[in-house]
Amino acid sequence: MTDLAEFKARLVQQAIAEGFVSCRICRPWDVPEVADRLAVFVEHGFHGQMGWMAERQNWRGDPAQLWPEAKSVIMLAESYTPDENPMAAVARTDHGAISVYARNKDYHDLVKKRLKRLARWLIAETSAQTEVKVFVDTAPVPEKPLAQAAGLGWQGKHTNLVSRDFGNWVFLGSVFTTLDLPVDPPEPDHCGSCRSCLTACPTDAFPAPYQMDARRCISYLTIEHKGPIDAELRPLLGNRIYGCDDCLAACPWNKFAVAASDMRYAARDDLDAPPLADLARLDDAAFRSVFSGSPIKRIGRDRFVRNVLYAIGNSENPALTQVAQALCDDDDPSVADAAKWAVDRLS
Known part of the structure; x- marks a missing residue:
């Protein structure tokens, strides 16, 4: 390849053709702040029973250690924007409210297949010597900081990724590669003085903007927490039986949300407030x-x-x-x- 800029443009075009809403690039070492932030998170015990966050701090805090040979990280966003008001199920108290992302097929499988197709295209268009590794939420990769470093969006006050182009209803995936690709500028914070996501949280899980105490987060409590949930928190769960969308649904940037391209993210009839x-x-x-x-x-x-x-x-x-x-x-x-x-x- 003699023109990396031209190749990158074709890479982005191929990613969009695969169903992603955005594709940006950064370096594995472009997130130096993550190690300190993660250390504070673990020190305060905010990770709860998620012991792997403490055990793999070296990798999660420094993605360059995960695969030292990688020179570039291709960060990708895939939309799963709901067709209807995601909070409607919460009002039906004798029915269960299931987080939007879990009302149909497992996104891990769908996103990973797209990532693998893109990775195969990357190898075919460059060289058999090009090496790649794909990740989607199942390895110690700090996807959200990397996504911000690559310019996909920024980590909002609810700690999730937000974009001016597609809101915050997105899955993130990454392709680490030995290719040295041109990088994109990071995205600055655009939350301003807004606190909509913080005040929307039923359990007050944000001790401060940009900080989340998983031990009070309904998504953590209903998915990751083993054993009985603290009695004081049970009434605050309402009818949320798997995950929680309150802080995501409250974000004003969702006025720019992009419709999901894969119908397998649309809610199954039997999982829409069962x-x-x-x-x-x-x-x-x-x-x-x-x-x-x-x-x-x-x-x-x-x-x-x-x-x-x-x-x-x-x-x-x-x-x-x-x-x-x-x-x-x-x-x-x-x-x-x-x-x-x-x-x-x-x-």
Whole structure:
């Protein structure tokens, strides 16, 4: 290749053709602030039970250590903007509210396939000696700081990526490569004095702008946290049974959100505010069947039904008392505890 700028333009064009909404490039070492920020996060215990964040600080804090041979990081954004108001399900208290990204196929699989196709194109257009590694949220890669360094957007006060071009309903993926590609300028912060995302949080999970205490975050509590959830936080979960979209939905930059290009991100009918009573009755086999191909399957039946029972306890619907009562002797201690709590609340 003699004209790297021309090749980069073709790379971006190919990424858009694959379904990504934006493609920018940075260096693996362009995020020097991450190590200190991560150290503070772990020191305060904000990572909760996510022990891997502490164990892999060296990689997550310095992506150049993850693969020292890499010279460039191709950062990509893929839109999953919902078709309807994502907060509508929260108002239906006897139904479950599932985070927008988890209402259909697992984005890890969809995004990774696009990344691999782009990586194969990159090798075919350059040299068999070109090396690549693709990542999408399953390795110690600081995707959001790298995305900001590459100019995809900036990390908003809710710590998620925000863009003036496509809002904050996006998945991030990366292609590390040994190619030395021209880089893009980083994106400055455009949050200004806005605090919409911070005030929208039901559990007050942001001790300060740009800081998040996962131990109070509903996404963490309903997905990553094992065992019973603290009693003081249970009423604040509402009917959110997997993830939370409140801070994302509150961002004013979503007026520029781009429609999802993949219909597999559109909500399945049975996952768009499903009845809590139906979900509570799932045994392990039924849970695996219903959530086959879904990111929800990862947390297992017990943790999911635990979440459903907290939602039942918050429903203020006495008709659901018998549903909770039937699980008070469940084999899983967390489920049994949540069922008893729900019965007490509804009584």
